[in-house]
Amino acid sequence: MIAEVILESSVKSLNRIFDYNIPKDMENNISIGSRVLVPFGRGKSLAEGIVTNIKDNTNFEVKDIAKIEEQSLSTEKIKLSRWMAKRYFSNISECMRLMLRPGTTTKNFANRMNSKTALFVSLNIAKEQVIKDIEENRVKSEKQKTVLKYLLENGTVLQAELIEKTNVSRAIIKTLEKNGFVKIETKKVERNSLASKDIKRRGNLKFTEEQEIAYSKIEKSIDNNEFKKFLLYGVTGSGKTEIYLQLIEKIVESGKTAIMLVPEISLTPQMINRFIERFGKEIISVLHSKLSVGERHDSWERIENGEAKIVIGARSAIFAPTQKLGIIIIDEEHDSSYKSEMAPRYNAKEVAEEIAKYNNIPLVLGSATPDINTFYKAKNAEIELLKLTKRANNSSLPSIQIVDLRQELANGNRTMISIKLYKLIQENLKNKKQTILFLNRRGFSTFIMCRDCGYVAKCKNCNISLTYHKKEEKLKCHYCGFEEPLIKICPNCGSKKIRYFGTGTQKLELEINKIFPNASTIRMDIDTVTKKNSHEEILRKFNEEKIDILIGTQMIVKGHHFPDVTLVGVVSADGSLNIDDYRASERTFDLLVQVAGRAGRENSPGNVIIQTYNPDNYSIQYAKKQNYEEFYNVEIKLREQLRYPPFCDIIMFGISAEKEDIVSKTSNELYNNLHKKLKEKNISVNLLKPLPAPVDRIKNRYRWRIIMKAKTNNEIINVINECLYDKEFLKNNARVIADINPMNMM
Ligand code: ADP
Ligand code: ZN
Ligand code: ZN
Secondary structure (H helix, E strand, C coil): EEEEEECCCCCCHCCEEEEEEEEEEECCCCCCCCEEECCCCCCEEEEEEEEEEEEECCCCCCCEEEEEHHHHHHHHHHHHHHHHHHCCCCCHHHHHCCCCCCCCCCCCCCCCCCCCEEEEEEEEEHHHHHHHHHHHHCCHHHHHHHHHHHHHCCCCHHHHHHHHHCCCCHHHHHHHHHHEEEEEEEEEEEECCCCCCCCCCCCCCCCCHHHHHHHHCCCCCHHCCEEEEEEEEEECCCCCCHHHHEEEEEEHCCCCCCEEEHHHHHHCCCHHHHHHHHHHHHEEEEEECCHHHHHHHHHHHHCCCCCCEEEEHHHHHHHHCCCCCCEEECCCCCCCHHHCCCCCCCEEHHHHHHHHHHHHEEEEECCCCCCHHHHHHHHHCEEEEEECCCHHHHHHCEEEEEEEEEHHHHHHCCCCCHHHHHHHHHHHHHHHCCEEEEECCCCCCCEEEEEECEEEEECCCCEEEEEEEEECCCEEECCCEEEEEEECCCCCCCCEEEEECCCCCCHHHHHHHHHCCCCEEECCCCCCCCCCCHHHHHHHHHHHHCCCCEECCHCCCCCCCCCCCCEEEEECCCCHCCCCCCHHHHHHHHHHHHHCCCCCCCCCCCEEEEHHHECCCHHHHHHHCCHHHHHHHHHHHHHHCCCCCCEEEEEEEEEECCHHHHHHHHHHHHHHHHHHHHCCCCCCCECCCCEEEEEEECCCEEEEEEEEEEECCCHHHHHHHHHHHHHHCCCCCCCEEECCCCCCCC
């Protein structure tokens, strides 16, 4: 018999099927989905691959499969990989990789993650017999007695623990084994990030009327075993999570499993604890990038063997090897982290839809500020819309005021804090309530510039301005890590008038400490959360130690529930308004509504101040009204006029190389190929000529891009794949990627 094998490789020319002979002694152990080692290339080198089909004959002269590995993929996952490879213009094996157990895909076999094992000791005879033997002095050594007594009390224990706790040598345990009292076995030790959690169980809340209606609609499609998409559109605090919990409860009770995706950043202990309270940690498996590889490996294994019934994780948890999947929930569905920016450049929401279709199960998307594309589909009956209009615990939505910073400046206030915000902070401090100050800053805005000649310090390798880091007095590139000491004199004109631009969180914290010297502050941004868990640590401190003011960027916006926060100040709302992206208004609206939603979530009413230089902008005006639907109505008209998603897809081709002439040649060749093939098939799309990208050099590589606007269908996707995987085209010495509806257009 012959196996068709897809080799593990990101090399585009290897993205095809290779035939291998299945040796007689392997025939019974191999199936579609088996992970195998096969001879490939010159010499004795082996390559890894996955069997995607088994057949009787081949026209080629083929070699034998060398080895079958223990892991395998389901036929569902193989089908999914094929679908993804086409849709996201990538190699099939790059997609399969996401579906293999974490830690098992490195090329270096010695470094691969395995299940961890250790020696365990337990009694080998009945307890009563042991007690008798001790009493009747058949065991004489005191040390042996200590060991037996420990085992009587503790059951099966790690040998290492036994030695430590009883202070005996290994030899003593060995003797006991030889005399038949105990047995020593090798068993699996589980690395589980939840192991240390000790949390009281809690029951369901009684649904509000709105929750009840939403729940029963989804319940119906669970009962009917049908694929159906729902948008649970509910204001912040409207009890969406409670609905998720009860849906999952129903699924688990019927012996099925559930996947719930949340943005990486909102996978906080607070959120996970809510699930543990309801279901206990035994059946929950958490997957995200902050876990160790060992923990992720074991989480995956617990899902594979059916122990874990509920998977909670970030984007890539959608690939978890669940058995009998019953529902997929995607919370904060508008979040950009569901789209991968690395190959394969998949969108987890689209992948979830494929999986839900395959399994005939509901897909529930939840948000207070849905993705414009999702809401459009809901309006057009492609998704069933479920609304929650009120907060579940009856707390009112915060009141929001806008402060015009131009006016503030005209009145002579040169600080970052307006008079109005200043007064409210002061009042909050007096009342011992907490405040959040939010800076809508796109990472890199603290650049430095010469006021005389306009010189801006840029990275040598990337055409990007360097970011000023006050603490180290350094300028750093956030793309490649290049750094240099802060310049004091302009290298261009010699002027000493170097100024820092942008309003960083550090600067804000300094200013707040000056204005409110008695207030405690804590800062959360990219610089303070680089260490593992530091993000959670900051939030925990803020919450438990009742720090007066939390200062932060985008990171503080999502999902957190702080009962004592009654004031949110948006120090500048404009950071995401002026970016080169058609989603600028949507991003701004989302951010403002989400951050406002942190205020007054319990008994005390919340206040929000939005400071801006663009008080009339519609995304800011509708955020003030917290009216998503009005915002949507304006935004969707603009999208239609300008033909942006959902009225078309945007496909971005990125071409890069170290030499600029290679980039331009490859770009033009790709453009011409696409143009020609589309014309042959009479497909009309909007294909823009190749141009240097907005950031035209990163890490010493020149970057160009081609943009295509089209309502994609299979035909267009096929043409693109044909062009990208064309043998002649692949001879170009450039890196070429294609990204459908990318999050980042830079
Ligand atoms: P969301 O996920 O929409 O932000 P949550 O599910 O976190 O909302 O609910 C917000 C708050 O309301 C939580 O404190 C939650 O315990 C409470 N809550 C949710 N549903 C109910 C209910 N049916 N009755 C009372 N309180 C509820
Ligand atoms: Zn200068
Ligand atoms: Zn750089």
